[in-house]
Amino acid sequence: MTAYEKLESRFRRHSIVQGAMAVLHWDSAVMMPLGGASARSDQLAELALVCHEILTAPDFQELLNAAEGEVEKLDEWQDTNLAEMRRRWLHANAVPAELVRRLSEASSACEIAWRDARAQDDFEAVRPHLELIVDLTRQSAQAKSEHLGCSPYEALLDEYDPGSRIADIEPLFNELAEFLESFIGEVVESQGRHPRPVTPRGRFSVEAQRRLGENLMRRLGFDFERGRLDTSHHPFTGGIPEDLRLTTRYDEDDFTSGLMAVLHETGHALYERGLPAKWRHQPVGSSRGMSMHESQSLIIEMQASRSDAFIRYLTPLLRDAFAGDGEEWQTDNLIRVYRQVSPSLIRVDADEVTYPMHVIMRFHLERALIAGDLTVADLPGAWREGMRRALGVEPGDDRDGCMQDIHWFSGGFGYFPTYTLGAIAAAQLFRAAQRAVPDVLSGLEIGDFRPLLSWLRENVHDLASRYTPQDILTRTTGRSFDIEVFKTHLRDRYLD
Amino acid sequence: MTAYEKLESRFRRHSIVQGAMAVLHWDSAVMMPLGGASARSDQLAELALVCHEILTAPDFQELLNAAEGEVEKLDEWQDTNLAEMRRRWLHANAVPAELVRRLSEASSACEIAWRDARAQDDFEAVRPHLELIVDLTRQSAQAKSEHLGCSPYEALLDEYDPGSRIADIEPLFNELAEFLESFIGEVVESQGRHPRPVTPRGRFSVEAQRRLGENLMRRLGFDFERGRLDTSHHPFTGGIPEDLRLTTRYDEDDFTSGLMAVLHETGHALYERGLPAKWRHQPVGSSRGMSMHESQSLIIEMQASRSDAFIRYLTPLLRDAFAGDGEEWQTDNLIRVYRQVSPSLIRVDADEVTYPMHVIMRFHLERALIAGDLTVADLPGAWREGMRRALGVEPGDDRDGCMQDIHWFSGGFGYFPTYTLGAIAAAQLFRAAQRAVPDVLSGLEIGDFRPLLSWLRENVHDLASRYTPQDILTRTTGRSFDIEVFKTHLRDRYLD
Numbered sequence: 001m002t003a004y005e006k007l008e009s010r011f012r013r014h015s016i017v018q019g020a021m022a023v024l025h026w027d028s029a030v031m032m033p034l035g036g037a038s039a040r041s042d043q044l045a046e047l048a049l050v051c052h053e054i055l056t057a058p059d060f061q062e063l064l065n066a067a068e069g070e071v072e073k074l075d076e077w078q079d080t081n082l083a084e085m086r087r088r089w090l091h092a093n094a095v096p097a098e099l100v101r102r103l104s105e106a107s108s109a110c111e112i113a114w115r116d117a118r119a120q121d122d123f124e125a126v127r128p129h130l131e132l133i134v135d136l137t138r139q140s141a142q143a144k145s146e147h148l149g150c151s152p153y154e155a156l157l158d159e160y161d162p163g164s165r166i167a168d169i170e171p172l173f174n175e176l177a178e179f180l181e182s183f184i185g186e187v188v189e190s191q192g193r194h195p196r197p198v199t200p201r202g203r204f205s206v207e208a209q210r211r212l213g214e215n216l217m218r219r220l221g222f223d224f225e226r227g228r229l230d231t232s233h234h235p236f237t238g239g240i241p242e243d244l245r246l247t248t249r250y251d252e253d254d255f256t257s258g259l260m261a262v263l264h265e266t267g268h269a270l271y272e273r274g275l276p277a278k279w280r281h282q283p284v285g286s287s288r289g290m291s292m293h294e295s296q297s298l299i300i301e302m303q304a305s306r307s308d309a310f311i312r313y314l315t316p317l318l319r320d321a322f323a324g325d326g327e328e329w330q331t332d333n334l335i336r337v338y339r340q341v342s343p344s345l346i347r348v349d350a351d352e353v354t355y356p357m358h359v360i361m362r363f364h365l366e367r368a369l370i371a372g373d374l375t376v377a378d379l380p381g382a383w384r385e386g387m388r389r390a391l392g393v394e395p396g397d398d399r400d401g402c403m404q405d406i407h408w409f410s411g412g413f414g415y416f417p418t419y420t421l422g423a424i425a426a427a428q429l430f431r432a433a434q435r436a437v438p439d440v441l442s443g444l445e446i447g448d449f450r451p452l453l454s455w456l457r458e459n460v461h462d463l464a465s466r467y468t469p470q471d472i473l474t475r476t477t478g479r480s481f482d483i484e485v486f487k488t489h490l491r492d493r494y495l496d
Numbered sequence: 497m498t499a500y501e502k503l504e505s506r507f508r509r510h511s512i513v514q515g516a517m518a519v520l521h522w523d524s525a526v527m528m529p530l531g532g533a534s535a536r537s538d539q540l541a542e543l544a545l546v547c548h549e550i551l552t553a554p555d556f557q558e559l560l561n562a563a564e565g566e567v568e569k570l571d572e573w574q575d576t577n578l579a580e581m582r583r584r585w586l587h588a589n590a591v592p593a594e595l596v597r598r599l600s601e602a603s604s605a606c607e608i609a610w611r612d613a614r615a616q617d618d619f620e621a622v623r624p625h626l627e628l629i630v631d632l633t634r635q636s637a638q639a640k641s642e643h644l645g646c647s648p649y650e651a652l653l654d655e656y657d658p659g660s661r662i663a664d665i666e667p668l669f670n671e672l673a674e675f676l677e678s679f680i681g682e683v684v685e686s687q688g689r690h691p692r693p694v695t696p697r698g699r700f701s702v703e704a705q706r707r708l709g710e711n712l713m714r715r716l717g718f719d720f721e722r723g724r725l726d727t728s729h730h731p732f733t734g735g736i737p738e739d740l741r742l743t744t745r746y747d748e749d750d751f752t753s754g755l756m757a758v759l760h761e762t763g764h765a766l767y768e769r770g771l772p773a774k775w776r777h778q779p780v781g782s783s784r785g786m787s788m789h790e791s792q793s794l795i796i797e798m799q800a801s802r803s804d805a806f807i808r809y810l811t812p813l814l815r816d817a818f819a820g821d822g823e824e825w826q827t828d829n830l831i832r833v834y835r836q837v838s839p840s841l842i843r844v845d846a847d848e849v850t851y852p853m854h855v856i857m858r859f860h861l862e863r864a865l866i867a868g869d870l871t872v873a874d875l876p877g878a879w880r881e882g883m884r885r886a887l888g889v890e891p892g893d894d895r896d897g898c899m900q901d902i903h904w905f906s907g908g909f910g911y912f913p914t915y916t917l918g919a920i921a922a923a924q925l926f927r928a929a930q931r932a933v934p935d936v937l938s939g940l941e942i943g944d945f946r947p948l949l950s951w952l953r954e955n956v957h958d959l960a961s962r963y964t965p966q967d968i969l970t971r972t973t974g975r976s977f978d979i980e981v982f983k984t985h986l987r988d989r990y991l992d
Contacts, residue, residue, distance in 0.1 A: 013542060020520060020539040027519060031527070035722035036739030043516040046509060050546055226531035243532030 003066035004074060007085050008282060010063075014054045015281035019240040021047050026238035026245040030230045041108065052100070055092035064089060077284055080466050084283035087148075087162060094147040095140045103136040107411035114409035121399040123380055126409065131376045133411055134369050141370060141413075153370045156414030161289035161421070163468055166367075168481065169417050172424065173360045176483050177390070180357055183487075184391070187341045187353055187494040197336035198328040200318075204255040206231075212255075212321040213248065213262035220266045220300065220449045222246075227269060234348075235261035237268040241280065244269040255322065256337060257349075260301055267300030268293060270453060274461025288465045288472065290415065294422020295429060295469075296460065302352050302423065303430035303489070304452060306338050309444040317447075341494060343391035345400045353494060354391055356423065361386040362405075362416040370413060425473060427486040429460065432477045499562035500570060503581055504778060506559075510550045511777035515736040517543050522734035522741040526726045537604065548596070551588035560585060573780055576962050580779030583644075583658060590643040591636045599632040603907035610905035617895040619876055622905065627872045629907055630865050637866060637909075649866045652910030657785035657917070659964055662863075664977065665913050668920065669856045672979050673886070676853055679983075680887070683837045683849055683990040693832035694824040696814075700751040702727075708751075708817040709744065709758035716762045716796065716945045718742075723765060730844075731757035733764040737776065740765040751818065752833060753845075756797055763796030764789060766949060770957025784961045784968065786911065790918025791925060791965075792956065798848050798919065799926035799985070800948060805940040807831050813943075837990060839887035841896045849986060850887055852919065857882040858901075858912040866909060921969060923982040925956065928973045 001009070021044055028040050067074075067082055074082065110129035117126035141152035148155050150165065157164040214229055227244035235258075239245035246269055248261040271287055279285025287293050304310055308331075315331045318324055327333060341351045347358040365382060368374035374382055383402035388394045395401035407415055434440045439451035459476045470480040477485075497505070517540055524536050563570075563578055570578065606625035613622035637648035644651050646661065653660040710725055723740035731754075735741035742765055744757040767783055775781025783789050800806055804827075811827045814820055823829060837847045843854040861878060864870035870878055879898040884890045891897035903911055930936045935947035955972045966976040973981070 016538050016542040017546075019535060020516065020543060023523060023536075023539070024516060024519060027523060031724065033721050033723060033739060035719065036736075039515060039736055039738040040519075042512050043519070046512040047516060050513075223531065225529050227529060228527065240532075240535055242535040243529060 002070065002073070003063045004070065004078065004082060007063050007067055007082070010054055010057070010060075011085060011283060012281040014051055015286075017047055017051050017054075021051075022238055022240055023243070023245070026247075029232040029234075029236070029238070030245070030247060045104070048104075052092060052097075055089055056097075060089055061093075077279065077466055081279070081282050081284035084162070084465060087158075088283055090147045091144065091159065094144040096143070099136065099140055099143070103133070103140055103411060106132045106136055111406065111410045114403065114406065118399055118403045121397045121403075123398040123403060126403070127376055130379075130409060133408070134376055137411060137413055138370055138372070153367050153414065156370065157417065158414075160415050160418055161291050161469070162465075164289070164291070164417070164421075168470075169363070169421070172481055172483055173356075173363060173417070173420070176356055176420070176424075176486070177360050179483070179487055180353070183490065183494075184341065184343060184353055184357075187490075188343075190495050191336075191341060193496075194336065195333075197340050198333055199254060199256065199337055200322070200324055200328045201253070202322060202324070204250075204252055204322050206250045206252060208321050209250050209252075209255050209258055212317065213259060215317070216259075216263060216447075217246075217266050219447045220263070220270065221453050222266050222269060223273070226273065229262065235265055237265045237272070241272045241275055244272060255318075260305065260338070263305045264297045264301035267297035270300070270456070271296035271461055274457045275464050276462055279464055284466060285464045288463070288467070288469055290418035291421035291425060292460065292469050292472065294418050295425035296422075296456065298423050298426035299430050299433075299452075299456070300449075303426050304444055304449070306335075306352075306493075307441070307444055308335060309441050310447070311335050311338060313445055313447045339493065343393050345387065345393055345395050346404055348405075352423070353490060356420045357390040359416050359420040361390045366408065366413050366416065369408075421469075421481060424481055424483055424486045425469065427489040428473055428477045428479065428482060429456070431485050431489070432459075436476075498566065498569070499559045500566065500574065500578060503559050503563055503578070506550055506553075506556075507581060507584075507779060508777040510547055511782075513543055513547050513550075517547075518734055518736055519739070519741070522743075525728040525730075525732070525734070526741070526743060541600070544600075548588060548593075551585055552593075556585055557589075573775065573962055577775070577778050577780035580658070580961060583654075584779055586643045587640065587655065590640040592639070595632065595636055595639070599629070599636055599907060602628045602632055607902065607906045610899065610902065614895055614899045617893045617899075619894040619899060622899070623872055626875075626905060629904070630872055633907060633909055634866055634868070649863050649910065652866065653913065654910075656911050656914055657787050657965070658961075660785070660787070660913070660917075664966075665859070665917070668977055668979055669852075669859060669913070669916070672852055672916070672920075672982070673856050675979070675983055676849070679986065679990075680837065680839060680849055680853075683986075684839075686991055687832075687837060689992075690832065691829075693836050694829055695750060695752065695833055696818070696820055696824045697749070698818060698820070700746075700748055700818050702746045702748060704817050705746050705748075705751050705754055708813065709755060711813070712755075712759060712943075713742075713762050715943045716759070716766065717949050718762050718765060719769070722769065725758065731761055733761045733768070737768045737771055740768060751814075756801065756834070759801045760793045760797035763793035766796070766952070767792035767957055770953045771960050772958055775960055780961045782961055784959070784963070784965055786914035787917035787921060788956065788965050788968065790914050791921035792918075792952065794919050794922035795926050795929075795948075795952070796945075799922050800940055800945070802831075802834050802848075802989075803937065803940055804831060805937050806943070807834060809941055809943045835989065839889050841883065841889055841891050842900055844901075848919070849990060852916045853886040855912050855916040857886045862904065862909050862912065865904075917965075917977060920977055920979055920982045921965065923985040924969055924973045924975070924978060925952070927981050927985070928955075932972075 024040065024044060032040060064086055071079055071082065106129065110126065110133050113126045113129045117123060138152065141155045144155035145152045148158060150158065154165055210229065217229065226242055227239065227246060229246045229248065231249060232247035233249065235248045237244060237246050246265045248258050248265065250258045271293060275287060276285055311334050312331050315329070315334055318334070319329050341353045343354050344350060347355065350358055365374065365379070365386060379402050380398050384394050433452055433455040437451045437455050440455065443449060443451045460472060463472055467475070473480055520536065520540060528536060560582055567575055567578065602625065606622065606629050609622045609625045613619060634648065637651045640651035641648045644654060646654065650661055706725065713725065722738055723735065723742065725742050725744065727745060728743035729745065731744045733740060733742050742761040744754050744761065746754045767789060771783060772781055807830050808827050811825070811830055814830070815825050837849045839850050840846060843851065846854055861870065861875070861882060875898050876894050880890050929948055929951040933947045933951050936951070939945060939947045956968060959968055963971070969976050
């Protein structure tokens with residue numbers, strides 16, 4: 001075996017163990033009884049260690065050097081694969097094992113403390129935990145930044161979005177925030193001139209919701225021989241490409257959000273399922289970071305499923321599923337329901353228009369925390385101030401303020417920007433798909449996602465990590481990340 | 497860390513990864529969509545390799561030698577633990593890695609071929625696969641026998657029942673077969689003099705069966721904060737002591753067998769749950785082989801739950817659960833239903849009296865296969881002949897003959913004896929429990945398993961692998977494995 005082939009076989013092992021972990025994660029959230037939590041966390045820690053040991057084997061660097069000395073023998077995919085291998089090796093080896101261990105322990109402890117502190121609305125109870133996490137994360141980011149040749153915050157971004165840089169994100173976010181500042185008001189005003197949306201009322205059984213969700217998943221191209229739909233506290237897509245485990249949650253008084261969560265997660269799942277089998281288990285064969293991933297869920301949920309075309313198709317299905325009858329079950333009203341814009345406190349409940357403001361504020365706050373410009377003690381105040389400026393609303397407590405998201409309290413910094421980068425990319429990709437394939441919109445009218453899915457397979461899924469997100473967008477749309485299309489989309493959808 | 501402590505920490509890792517595998521196994525049987533099978537088998541193979549690598553690390557033998565050189569520093573539990581470590585190391589290292597790999601591949605291939613061959617009743621289709629397995633198993637058993645200092649077949653027994661020897665089993669089985677040869681006829685004759693049992697008829701919803709099963713599990717002391725009950729093709733107990741995953745299967749026309757399966761599996765689960773937390777993850781802390789395990793399921797299912805006392809308690813619960821009404825819902829009839837004896841072809845459907853004959857025949861056949869005294873080609877004929885002599889029935893095809901059990905076709909030789917050793921031990925332990933704790937039987941009258949469970953905890957579960965099964969029995973009953981109590985139990989229960 002060549003050095004490159006040896007590396008491929010190690011990453012294969014790595015990926016297979018990661019796949020086992022993904023199933024165990026899903027089980028934790030969906031099946032596991034409470035008393036199993038501690039043993040499960042031992043299992044996941046042990047398997048994480050197995051993965052870490054694969055990437056920190058003493059001869060790994062030698063193999064990378066040897067393979068990089070023979071790049072002329074590699075094709076383009078292999079070449080990109082090798083570069084991704086180097087990047088993953090850097091992430092695993094840049095940080096001393098002791099720091100990795102301490103950060104992992106601190107994250108587990110903080111997450112537990114956060115659940116209680118949030119329930120009690122007691123930020124002080126979780127503050128010391130979060131301070132320790134910020135401190136250790138800064139050390140880890142510093143160590144990685146030296147090896148990756150970027151700033152500490154960028155080293156954190158890089159874990160979720162390889163190659164992501166502040167210089168790319170900041171101008172986009174500034175421009176978008178400036179646009180939204182006035183746009184949100186215009187939309188709210190415009191919606192005030194129309195009939196108020198009426199959310200359908202009734203008793204919507206879990207069973208009926210689940211059946212409808214599964215039907216729509218099939219329409220979208222989801223293969224139930226290779227996955228399941230279950231219930232969890234927060235919707236997510238877990239498992240592996242051959243066996244995708246989706247979840248949603250059901251509210252028997254309101255089907256609207258659980259159903260959209262199913263469509264959102266199906267977008268994630270179709271991306272994973274569409275990745276090239278040939279490169280399965282190799283870094284180049286995995287999804288291209290969380291921004292692209294979010295673009296795939298949002299192109300299904302926001303771009304396609306909230307389009308007039310699809311909601312027209314959906315209307316009779318909803319009436320059938322829930323024996324709905326009356327004005328509120330008309331397409332016009334359902335469109336208004338699915339497009340209500342209203343500045344609010346909670347990110348996960350936010351609409352398409354105000355959502356980026358939640359993200360942009362978190363982007364600034366987490367950068368400041370990592371840079372040392374903001375202390376954890378000052379976070380609650382900075383949050384309230386940020387929300388007031390961003391959306392003109394201010395949380396009355398920290399539960400609906402800086403304690404609402406799990407990310408930081410479980411050690412996740414640098415993730416938030418991917419939500420909005422994904423939304424921007426989704427708009428660009430959806431327009432490109434419509435231009436390239438005239439059937440995309442007319443397909444949605446009859447619940448046929450195949451034209452859209454074929455285009456996504458060819459232009460996004462098949463490419464896996466062969467290109468950067470910027471290159472994927474440029475190949476298909478002629479531009480890198482660009483908020484113009486997103487702005488146009490918002491204007492077209494939300495203003496008269 | 498001392499050498500002994502280093503070994504403890506390696507076995508801890510080994511056990512945690514095994515625990516992860518147990519959850520993945522459960523998921524395969526209960527949750528996984530068909531399309532995930534191949535990826536799952538990659539995951540399990542990879543984790544098996546991780547476990548194998550732990551036990552075959554180059555310095556492992558040195559650590560064992562060093563620890564064995566310092567036994568004076570160890571207490572009795574640690575001493576037994578060290579001996580078990582050596583035994584596990586021997587099993588892992590005695591067989592060349594290449595042979596392990598070939599046997600594992602051959603087993604997977606044979607199991608797949610067996611499913612088809614069984615469905616088609618085509619033994620010839622699976623014959624070459626089974627020949628390869630027997631061949632490789634003989635090589636593996638030969639290699640292990642040299643290191644363990646026993647015969648090749650005993651090396652196979654040793655995997656399921658450490659220290660199990662033919663000289664212990666054969667006299668028991670001979671004596672039991674001789675007893676049953678006439679006893680079965682006597683029972684059948686005796687039952688002919690009584691009213692025929694009438695199996696309750698009706699539509700027994702899965703939901704009602706599940707609810708009753710869960711109620712009885714609670715009565716038995718099962719903690720649903722630390723486990724679940726689900727459905728699978730064959731009932732089993734999976735998971736880990738902190739998170740036990742039980743399964744059964746439901747027949748909506750007949751609740752009797754699914755319900756007993758729940759009680760049987762709960763017996764297994766209570767054993768796992770009762771193992772000493774102090775020795776969790778150490779060899780000495782695990783269950784003492786499959787015979788003791790089966791004794792724990794059978795003491796619940798056969799000894800306790802089919803007693804007059806418990807069936808009296810169960811009768812109104814059954815009537816309530818299934819709205820049962822009429823003669824067939826009387827205790828007397830239900831006792832007869834749960835104690836029907838009838839020589840038949842299929843082991844898993846066999847009653848308590850004829851079951852050992854199925855096992856004893858398999859014990860002789862698999863010994864002959866491993867010794868080279870019986871060829872795979874001659875197996876179908878030997879099976880028919882064996883069944884005719886053992887129970888006076890002869891299968892009309894191989895599907896209900898030598899292809900009925902998965903064991904050999906998935907590479908499992910040496911497992912069958914544990915079923916009957918477990919039944920013998922269960923009878924001995926149940927009598928000892930009744931003598932030591934007068935409340936055992938009167939507890940069952942009111943569905944209170946606590947007196948029995950407390951006794952089992954103290955006399956079996958708490959001891960884990962500290963003693964051999966022979967020693968556990970001798971401590972509690974004054975005798976090692978001894979069929980007299982089992983014979984008495986059968987006579988008392990099945991003859992007038």
